[in-house]
Amino acid sequence: MFEVFFGGARGGGKSDAVLGEWAAHSQRYGTNAIGLMVRRSRTELLELFERGRAIYSKVNAQFTVNPMRVIMPNGARLTFAYLERDADAEVYQGASYTRVYIEEAGNFPSPSPIMKLMATLRSGNGVPVGMRLTGNPGGPGHQWLRARYIDPAPMGWKVLTDGSGLERIYIPSRVSDNTYLGADYVQRLRASGSPELVRAWLEGDWSVVSGAFFPEFSMDRHVIAPRTLPEHWPRFRSFDWGSARPFACHWWAVSDGSVRDIARGALVNYREWYGMKPNEPNVGLRMTAEAIAAGIKAREAEDPQPMIGVADPAMFAEDGGPSIAHRMMGGGVIFRPADNKRVAGRGAMGGWDQVRARLDGDADGRPMILLFSTSRDLIRTLPALQHDDARPEDVDSDMEDHAPDSCRYACMSRPFVRELAPKPPEDSWDRAFSRASQSAVESWRVA
Numbered sequence: 001m002f003e004v005f006f007g008g009a010r011g012g013g014k015s016d017a018v019l020g021e022w023a024a025h026s027q028r029y030g031t032n033a034i035g036l037m038v039r040r041s042r043t044e045l046l047e048l049f050e051r052g053r054a055i056y057s058k059v060n061a062q063f064t065v066n067p068m069r070v071i072m073p074n075g076a077r078l079t080f081a082y083l084e085r086d087a088d089a090e091v092y093q094g095a096s097y098t099r100v101y102i103e104e105a106g107n108f109p110s111p112s113p114i115m116k117l118m119a120t121l122r123s124g125n126g127v128p129v130g131m132r133l134t135g136n137p138g139g140p141g142h143q144w145l146r147a148r149y150i151d152p153a154p155m156g157w158k159v160l161t162d163g164s165g166l167e168r169i170y171i172p173s174r175v176s177d178n179t180y181l182g183a184d185y186v187q188r189l190r191a192s193g194s195p196e197l198v199r200a201w202l203e204g205d206w207s208v209v210s211g212a213f214f215p216e217f218s219m220d221r222h223v224i225a226p227r228t229l230p231e232h233w234p235r236f237r238s239f240d241w242g243s244a245r246p247f248a249c250h251w252w253a254v255s256d257g258s259v260r261d262i263a264r265g266a267l268v269n270y271r272e273w274y275g276m277k278p279n280e281p282n283v284g285l286r287m288t289a290e291a292i293a294a295g296i297k298a299r300e301a302e303d304p305q306p307m308i309g310v311a312d313p314a315m316f317a318e319d320g321g322p323s324i325a326h327r328m329m330g331g332g333v334i335f336r337p338a339d340n341k342r343v344a345g346r347g348a349m350g351g352w353d354q355v356r357a358r359l360d361g362d363a364d365g366r367p368m369i370l371l372f373s374t375s376r377d378l379i380r381t382l383p384a385l386q387h388d389d390a391r392p393e394d395v396d397s398d399m400e401d402h403a404p405d406s407c408r409y410a411c412m413s414r415p416f417v418r419e420l421a422p423k424p425p426e427d428s429w430d431r432a433f434s435r436a437s438q439s440a441v442e443s444w445r446v447a
Contacts (some may be wrong), residue, residue, distance in 0.1 A: 036078070042080065045082040068080035093120065110283065150206045158174075221361075226372045246403075247287070249272070250271070272372075282398055293331030304340045
């Protein structure tokens with residue numbers, strides 16, 4: 001099998017599994033076995049290297065520290081490396097490996113560096129090459145891992161074949177797979193988070209988004225079937241630029257309350273254009289500003305009114321030439337800079353707070369933002385956003401946040417503040433008592 005993803009629950013023994021797989025591969029092919037073991041950060045890599053040292057020292061393997069490498073007694077060698085930046089994968093493009101291991105692939109927000117490492121799998125000695133990945137639900141790479149491995153075969157164990165003819169398979173990981181873990185480990189996991197998070201950890205449930213930034217989001221409340229909206233409703237668009245990463249354009253109508261089930265002032269997202277390579281989440285189309293402008297104009301051809309939009313202020317920067325916004329304006333697509341505040345500051349209103357307020361709804365509990373079910377990528381990525389570990393009031397910007405950013409610009413362009421509940425009327429007994437008291441005072445004055 002060329003590509004294997006072993007993923008799911010914590011404690012399933014995934015790290016030991018890939019270390020063991022390398023031991024078997026190296027024993028079979030000797031000096032022709034050349035491997036690369038990768039993690040996202042150096043700290044994580046050191047822990048993995050020490051685990052490898054503990055295992056391979058029992059078979060008299062040799063170790064070097066710079067570079068971190070294991071040399072098996074038969075000459076097979078495994079190098080340990082970390083990729084803190086996606087561009088670090090370029091360093092390995094000239095190398096040839098028979099095995100590439102990606103530990104905790106969910107820490108990589110984009111599959112791009114992993115695909116580059118896949119290109120280093122080649123052998124001139126008849127050794128079968130392959131990639132092995134491990135990962136848990138959640139993390140910056142949750143979406144692309146789920147799209148590539150989980151969604152096509154949610155139960156796993158099904159061989160998939162892509163356009164190149166290469167085979168891949170998803171092997172589910174469960175805590176119960178690791179018989180060396182005691183009941184106390186499971187108890188500690190159960191005490192560590194919400195029921196949804198614990199379910200993801202224990203069962204490897206990829207439908208659970210651990211640490212969701214917007215737990216208010218609900219498919220039932222916020223997603224509606226496409227319908228014809230009143231032509232007189234104000235309309236505008238929001239846009240987040242992307243080239244190597246996806247761009248996101250969303251079209252919105254502002255309700256005036258004339259439709260019974262849509263609150264007055266609610267934003268209705270009725271169209272989406274997301275510039276992502278097919279089946280490659282977080283990978284952009286690299287379209288020019290002019291081509292995107294032409295695509296926007298074509299999609300607006302049948303809208304009842306001309307419109308302008310709000311876009312990331314970075315698009316208006318000029319650096320030795322016309323800005324992206326200016327180039328799109330040449331194609332008849334006009335934007336103004338969006339309010340790009342992500343989190344609230346002193347005297348300021350945060351964009352994510354605006355999104356949350358609209359998801360939460362008005363005083364009657366009616367949502368103030370609605371998405372047509374055709375807005376697939378906003379529906380896919382908004383509920384998947386997670387908190388930034390270093391700045392909990394912000395989202396983890398390493399995740400696929402382009403469509404949510406566009407949504408944030410839209411919300412900040414139409415600030416929403418929930419109206420206070422009206423003051424309840426005075427009780428009739430209180431009013432009667434007040435009138436009686438006033439009458440008594442007047443009678444006393446006359447007397």
